[in-house]
Amino acid sequence: MKFFRRALYAFTSAWQNFWRNLAVSVAAVVSIALILVLAGISLVLGHALGQVLDTYQQRVSVLTISVADDTPLATVYDFEDQLRARPDVVSVRFISKDEELRNFSSDPRNQQLIQQIEGNPLPAKIEVRVAHLDDVKRIDALARQWRGADRNDPTDYRGDFIANMLRLSTWLTIAGLGLLAVLTVVSVVIVMNTIRTAVYHRRQEIELMKLVGATEWFVRGPFVVEGVMTGAIAASLAVGLLLAAYRPFVERFQSELFFLPLSYDPRFVPVLAQDLLLAGAALGAVGGYVSVRRFVRL
């Protein structure tokens, strides 16, 4: 019961304090909302870029091994079993010479060529899907050592492309994390300054609380709640702005900003809202906790 009364006190006190220092609170909400909008934009771009990268990664994470015409089927099956047993392999599919020819013939671009060739010059293939992009190189090395592989063109491995993809992916992750770290620090500093103003106004009260036997958490609670409140209101504002602008912006500027991977993904909307709300509340909590720490120490 005492816990609920203390929690109620923390919420009431935080709410009163938010309104008592309305100008400072509003300034903090607007500043944090703008930062979260920036964070949201970077998340949207990151998500779109991630989708593009995923598509490429899915494409290049399939290695096609050409099978020499004279390879017995039993050897092919043995190699397939060997591949399936590996943890880095997701799936293995054998494409016979006939199937390969059918696929080739069904492409309208090959119609002229198909009339000129006799028989079936296309090799049978083994399609191997790997779990991670960096596993492709190992499977390629294994395929090249396999005696059933076509000596002239054993695989369709594109090493440079994959290496570039991996490098790009790493750099984008680092850049994204760096940007988020900067935005996080700025938000925490803003919340800290807001709460410090509140703490300064209530320093006498805090001093008294400590002298009459309040625990550190009783003193700190209202300020942490106020931080969470500020962060959550700012995050709601940011989410509202982003959701209102996301689709119209993508539709309006998709063609003009061709160099940015802009796309509207309705499935990403709830994820974005949840992430920003949690981030806002967490930033507020950290800011509130840190700013009041020095004053509440008994």
Place this chain on the structure above:
Amino acid sequence: MIAPRGNGRPVISFQKVWKTYPNGTDALRDICLTVPDGDFLFLVGASGAGKSSLVRLLIREEKPTRGRLLVQGQDLGSMRRRQLPYFRRRVGLVFQDFRLLPRMTVHENVAFALQTLGESRRTIAYEADTALETVGLAGMARNYPTELSGGEQQRVAIARALVHRPRLVIADEPTGNLDPETAWDITQILSRINADGVTVVMATHNREIVDAMRRRVVALERGQITRDHSYGTYDEILPASALRVH
């Protein structure tokens, strides 16, 4: 002579306590002092004698540098930080500058101490009313501190110190900002609280009050106890005939 109403067990026990500040100043030197339950003790001495340092040790705003300090059976030197709030809930504190919150009413100022402890609204209201009655301010519960005189503000501060029913009240110069008549009223309130069995330690400069009350007097000089008299006066022991009657 007023006999202590407590059980006589030591509430405060300084055992060879030293307090040395980082600049090397010895604020307290080799203090040995025992205060039994129910005692009323005046702590006297000139400015810089060590009264404030001793009070700060008693409320554990600071720790002794050497020696052992037991208050209500707890060793304040080795007390953990998380135990401190629970210790302070058993001690009532009164300060020279009242330390009331101006944006709260008299009742809210007194209730604040219990609110901090998470007590129920009904308990808070009852205890705050009782404490205000004890100091004779029941009729001013809705007033704000700025609407009260200095003496009334100090009575509110005493009510706040009493609201959680402590067994020990520490008053640091509670009459320092008051005129002689009001100072006497405040001392009488503390005396009545003491008569109910609460131990009172009062640091003061007020010679007249100390001489009139004829209670235990501990004098400090340059950080050392120079005098500890059971029915003492501010400067020296006076004959019983010199006792001032109010």
